[in-house]
Amino acid sequence: MTREGVRPNGFTYSIILTAQPAVSPFQVHAHIIKTNYEKSFSVGTALLNAYVKKGILDEAAKVFELIDEKDIVAWSAMLAGYAQIGDTEGAVKIYRQLTSEGVKPNEFTFSSVINACTAPSAAVEQGKQFHACSIKAKLNNALCVSSALVTMYSKKGNIESASEVFKRQRKRDLVSWNSMICGYAQHGHTKKALEVFKEMRRQDLEFDGITFIGVITACTHAGLVDEGQQYFDIMVNEHHIYPTMEHYSCMVDLYSRAGMLEKAMDIINRMPFAASATVWRTVLAACRVHRNIDLGKLAGEKLISLQPHDSAIYVLLSNMYAATGHWQERARVRKLMNDRKVKKEAGYSWIEVKNKTYSFLAGDISHPQSNQIYSKLEELSTRLKDAGYKPDTSYVLQDIDDEHKEAILSQHSERLAIAFGLVATPAGAPLQIVKNLRVCGDCHTVIKLISKLERRDIVVRDTNRFHHFKEGLCSCGDYW
DNA sequence: ATGTAGGATC
Structure with a gap:
């Protein structure tokens, strides 16, 4: 297009910046500067969002600053950026700025700012306050706001409020149901997670892969090994959902946590992917609990080769050696850690x-x-x-x-x-x-x-x- | 014709 001398306009940039697979925002950014589209809110929003998706937040913030008349879409995009990296304070600051400038938040704004409040270090009260704001703005019943609330409350330990929000929803979609199932699963409320799933079945709703991640995790946390396997089979055979690496991770966790390490290895050997670091980490943690030193050694060495800078692996492996009295092996791991200058994460x-x-x-x-x-x-x-x-x-x-x-x-x-x-x-x-x-x-x-x-x-x-x-x-x- | 959102295992 440029070779033929046609000048790109704002639409051109917005479209190319949201194309999949993503193009380099740096390259498009250069064109945008040259043709003087930096101030446009639609181009600026698309560009900052492209940086956000790449995790380059300071660049996104610079782009945001240059937008001439920031509308609610631009503000929400910036807010979503802070939410995505778990920067609660950054997100809250943006929210305060936009409201103080008289811009009215919409459902996207609330969904993102509530999402930012799920960070582990965020105060529980913070999320509650935005819940209140969303009620005042009459946006709390928007689907994306409700599911953000369910996830926020359950991640902050308040499963009762999460289920209260869920129960009061008059309209639900797949994400709503999945949020509730995953919330119960994480709290070990297995029965309730499975009840929600059954209700979905009763209403003849569609599931996706995430539904089953929630359901299998719920089984894992209660040691329901056979049930977990049954749900996996139902997913594949009845719903024709193709299992991803994450599903296999859940299955490996299901078996290895229950001490059935051979069965876990069986899955690893038969699945159509090479085992990810997550899988080996699951196995290693279980080997420490169930004192399976040989398999632990295998898992630990695999992990160290996959992620040589992750301190937690060295710690798990050395703890396992220590717990079983293998002091020489333990010293070897500690030395490896020192040589590679890997520091233990403090508790x-x-x-x-x-x-x-x-x-x-x-x-x-x-x-x-x-x-x-x-x-x-x-x-x-x-x-x-x-x-x-x-x-x-x-x-x-x-x-x-x-x-x-x-x-x-x-x-x-x-x-x-x-x-x-x-x-x-x-x-x-x-x-x-x-x-x-x-x-x-x-x-x-x-x-x-x-x-x-x-x-x-x-x-x-x-x-x-x-x-x-x-x-x-x-x-x-x-x-x- | 374009830009913002919520749900996943370790």
């Missing part, structure tokens, strides 16, 4: 108290109320022991004496966060904790006891799922 826990988020590292003493936190932990320690608790030091994988191990356990980040929650909130108030790693077995035992001793409902979200602790028991039934 963090967050707790929200009065709309503020507090974060804790293991052994953290930086909090202003540190003294109170540690004396609460002391007090709890005595009461826990009276209640029959014995620390399980096998979760401490340093080669040190038992007394030190107990001290390390007692200062895990989730315990500090809970102790702070106990002293900083009124008696009986529920606590919500978020953790960036998996909760350890000993902490799991302790939190169950604390929920009983202190009469508190405690919800812990780790990297895998939610644990609802209540009256000495956990919703996961000790299977996670």
Whole structure:
């Protein structure tokens, strides 16, 4: 077109920027600058969105700034960019700017800003506030807003509100149903997840691959191995949905978590893809739990070759060697880690108290109320022991004496966060904790006891799922 | 004729 001397206009750029597979936004950007289309809101929005899809957010923000008259579509596109990278503060800032300039948010705006509130570090209250705003704007019933709300509430640990939003929906589409199934699945509310699925069947609705990811995950979290396999078969044979890598990952997780590692390997060997890092990670984690050192070694080495800079892999592998007393192997992995300058990700826990988020590292003493936190932990320690608790030091994988191990356990980040929650909130108030790693077995035992001793409902979200602790028991039934 | 949205396993 340009060779024949036809000048592109705004439509040309918008169309080419949304073409699939995506073209390089940098290249088109150059043409846009040359022909002076940077200020156009439609071209600018398409361009910034192209940068967002590539994850280049600062470039997207620069493009956004240059748009002359930013309409709600341009604002929403920028907001969606921040939401996509999980930058809650950036998204909230954009929302405030657009409303203060008198621009009226639409359903896309709310859907994105609520989506931005699903980030682990975002305060639960934040999402709730945008829910309220969407009600005021009469946009809360839009499909994309409702499903964003269901996902936000369930990811923030509030499955009751998620299901409330879902129940009140008069109109639903596939995404609405999938959001609810996946929410229940992540909370380990297997029965409810399957009930929602059954309701879809009763109404003769269409499913897609994501529906079954939710359903199989629900089975995984309850150890329903046969049922999980049945749903996979139904998906393939009755609904002719072609399983993706993600489905095979779920199946490998289903079997390996239940300790059926041979069956898991069978799937890996027979699936039509090379196993992804996710698959091997699942296997490795299960090998650590079920103490299968040979397979763990295989999975660990595969993983290290696939992702040589992922610290979590080295940690899992070295922990497995430590847990089985293979100290030489453990030293080898640690050395590899040092040689490659791979640093372990620190374990963090967050707790929200009065709309503020507090974060804790293991052994953290930086909090202003540190003294109170540690004396609460002391007090709890005595009461826990009276209640029959014995620390399980096998979760401490340093080669040190038992007394030190107990001290390390007692200062895990989730315990500090809970102790702070106990002293900083009124008696009986529920606590919500978020953790960036998996909760350890000993902490799991302790939190169950604390929920009983202190009469508190405690919800812990780790990297895998939610644990609802209540009256000495956990919703996961000790299977996670 | 063009630009913005929600649901996925580790």
